[in-house]
Amino acid sequence: xxxxxxxxxxxxxxxxxxxxxxxxxxxxxxxxxxxxxxxxxxxxxxxxxxxxxxxxxxxxxxxxxxxxxxxxxxxxxxx
Numbered sequence: 001x002x003x004x005x006x007x008x009x010x011x012x013x014x015x016x017x018x019x020x021x022x023x024x025x026x027x028x029x030x031x032x033x034x035x036x037x038x039x040x041x042x043x044x045x046x047x048x049x050x051x052x053x054x055x056x057x058x059x060x061x062x063x064x065x066x067x068x069x070x071x072x073x074x075x076x077x078x079x
Contacts, residue, residue: 018054 016023023035043051
């Protein structure tokens with residue numbers, strides 16, 4: 001028996017992570033390559049996301065801590 005070389009399309013399984021001005025490419029947990037980003041590259045994100053440097057943040061709404069109904073709870077979670 002002999003083995004033949006072939007190609008398997010993995011495009012939809014590749015994930016990129018920003019690291020040090022590069023987009024590092026992974027297939028599951030295996031690093032498979034990188035894309036070097038040009039200096040001064042601009043990220044265009046949807047309206048509920050923003051970037052700062054190499055970090056990406058999702059804008060979310062969270063309840064404030066000053067609601068009285070949550071302040072009188074015992075250690076067991078009973079309010």
